[in-house]
Amino acid sequence: MWSLVIQLLVLLVFPPLLVGLINCTKAVFAGRQGPPLLQPYYELWRLLHKGTVQSTTTTWLFRAGPVVALVTTSLAGLIIPLVQPEVYVSFPGDIILFVYLLALGRFALVLSSLDTGSPFEGMGVAREVTFACLAEPAMFMGLLALVKVSQSLEMVDLLTGKHAATWTVNGAPLLMIISSWFLLMLADSCRIPFDDPNTHLELTMVHEVIILDHSGPMLAMLHVAAAQKLFIPAAMLARLAITRDLGGGWIEGLVFLAVVLAVAVLVGIVESVLARLRMPVVPRVLTAAGVIAAFGLILQVTLP
């Protein structure tokens, strides 16, 4: 029971730190002072205590969107081994539930955004659902290859136990999956080069324009959900990258969190050195992510 509570707490409390760290990294690269590391937490606190302005066009679905987005990402996070190498929700095929929970969150969020009837939201929604069509097959390609590596259908087995021995045998496919999923993480969490979280022009946004009309506590929930969408893939990548059996306990937790933060710094570096891609180019990059994962899968399947 305690492990469940700890995992939920980590899922709800830790993710905004990643956003703060990314912003700090970008500030360092740009030579600015930048916002403090904990700025995302101040923002959440402020939003949670603010009132709400809601469009007259909306129905109950407008409020359901943030709820579903937050709950689904949190539940999906329970499937992933976080600070400890064991999880609370685990059964053969939980990888499918994982992907479809995130899909449910996306479905509810884009519908709640269309509920306002605003043309801007329409733009964001069109992009979000289009990119997802290319990202989901890539995600499953990677999962397939990992199932082949670990000979199991449980997420926890897929992600943990990648020891030095595994890496020497399956190194190439694993690297391909990691690079493909890194791209997917950037796309899913709407970072540069797929989307610019700091852009001020609705016409170029994806995520920001979807949540344009949400305010107050709803916006806070959406921010947490968005940060989780960064944290969960980062955690998956970290789990894949940890090649030593650390034996559980607090050392394991600390190492894991350090690797996750390193992933966030990497995202910050990518954001600092790249510009946002033009929208028509994004599908090509996502297809490339899928193709890389497909190569990984083929390589893994043909390995002796």
Add this chain to the structure above:
Amino acid sequence: MFESDRLLLSALILASISGIPGLFFNRRSLVAPWIAAMLMVTSGTVGLIGAVQCAAQCASGSDVMLVEYPLPLPDASFALSVDPLSAFFLAAIFLVSTLGSLYGLEYWKPTEHPDNARKLRLFYGLLTACLAIVVLAKNSVTFLFGWEGMAVSAFFLVATEDDRNDVRDAGWMYLAASHAGTLALFTMFALMYGATGHFDFLPLTSDQISPAFASTLFLLALGGFGLKAGLMPLHFWLPGAHAMAPSHVSAIMSGVLIKMGIYGLVRMTGLLPDPPLWWGSLVLALGTVSAVFGMVLALSQHDLKRLLAYSSIENIGIVAIGLGLALLGRSLHNPVWVILGLSGALLHVWNHCLFKSLLFLAAGTVIHATHTRKIDELGGMAKPMPWTAAAFLVGASSACGLPPFNGFVSEFLIYLGLFHTLGLPGEPALPAAAFAIPALALSGAAAIACFVKAYGIVFLGVPRKPLAHRPHDPHWPMRLPLVVLSVIAISLGILTASVAPRLNGICAKWSGLSWDASIAASTLGPLVPLGWALIGLLGSLLFVFCWLRWKISTHPYAEHDTWGCGYLAPTPRLQYTGTSLTQFLVSLFGWSIQPVEIRPRIRELFPVQAAYWSEVPEIVLDRVVSPVFDALARRLLWFRLIQQGSVQIYLLYIVAMLVVLFTVF
């Protein structure tokens, strides 16, 4: 109390006569529809009870015989019997037909449609009875009786509004396609009779038929049943027929009638011995193509009912993927693939039946209220029609295969089975089949895009065109089916863990393999924790939603117009349309679906008016079927010589034919 076989027979008879009393009433009579509906409700209730009882009875192994009546043909009889597979499909038939007839009370009022309401009711009952005969048939003669009856009554239902040109065209195409399929089935059953000497549906053994002969039978079955099921590329008749029919007819067609193709495929493949590997691979490949391109075509549609029809093709594709996997499992003697593939496919048949009839009925409610099927003219329907909107949302989420709805669980089983093809410990490997997974994921993501468009554009925002009347939710006869189907869709999603193991008997009988109960239990084991996870999901959604309501209610709250970038006079036309929502995605798939686009060309600095328009043609129909048949029609023009149109000449033909027959034989 009652024998279950009597129950089923009386349900059949009640359904087939349900439209007849109405024929003696005035065409505008409001009593006649109620009589028909009550007969259908009785038939459906009795039929459902009968099906459940029969399923329990034949779980022990023996089929329940309903009726056997010798026909004046050699070796042939009219014989109906129930086995678990028939009972499984019967439940779907009686559920949807009952709810559909209730729905029709308000949807197709005799006062609004005096010309064809009586015809519609008559053939609705007949269709139900014929569908039941198809799944109950014990031999191929009875099967073809039911099959033809089903095709013809469905034709009259599609062509209900036969005073309209487009309706007649769709009806004719359905009839022609349907008979092309029947032709394949006639050939197949005749070949089977030639090999075995009887018409009964009994398993063929490998010493009765050679492998090549078995493959011929399989291909004929795939052609004939695939055409009915709407498997790509044999789907071309389906969108038109579904779109032009009245909505409760579309519901039964999409929910049940096309499943008869699946039933036939399952039945036939269960009779054929030792399937080679390429059968399963072919079904799997066709299913994958249908799943992906069915959805891509669906999301490019402008007509709400055509969109739903194409999404049916996608779901038939998913069912076919499951069936193909089960066939592969049979070829490789692996029970795990059979259990996951066939249970997933059959459950998806039920689930699709539930959510697609729900979607068609909800769409019909909108069409009834607004008199348009064009997605881009609708909008904001969720406010005046909350019940309909909620029902459509349940159907849409389920059609996207999202947890916790029923569509997710059957897709989960199929996904799980496909993951097993990678070669987990103790199982054979066929990694090529695993590539269906990314395709399934693509179609799932495209389904989300498609239903975000269907729900978002139709129900959210504000109306895009001014409406003559303020739309409102339907009254209870029309609302009840929506509620019932929604409730079943949600509860079946959570309760699958207790339903799926009951299909074990069907899987074992179909595959001819035998396995330990422990294998079945461990294969379907993940459904139990999955059920709990879904309950957890629902619970936490409810909890957080209540928390948010409390949070909002305890803080300042204001309502305001949607922010429109400071634009002074926003109009509903500013909203995104369905076309613009999916334009990006459609252009990504342009290489395959060949959209016809008209783009604005902006030349001056202040362009006055610009319009974008895109239309996705039905490629198989426009590029293959129509040209081939037009060419055939031109070549065979001289056959018209014998079509003289006067009865005497036709009588002469008959006499001449008889003379020829007598002299030859």
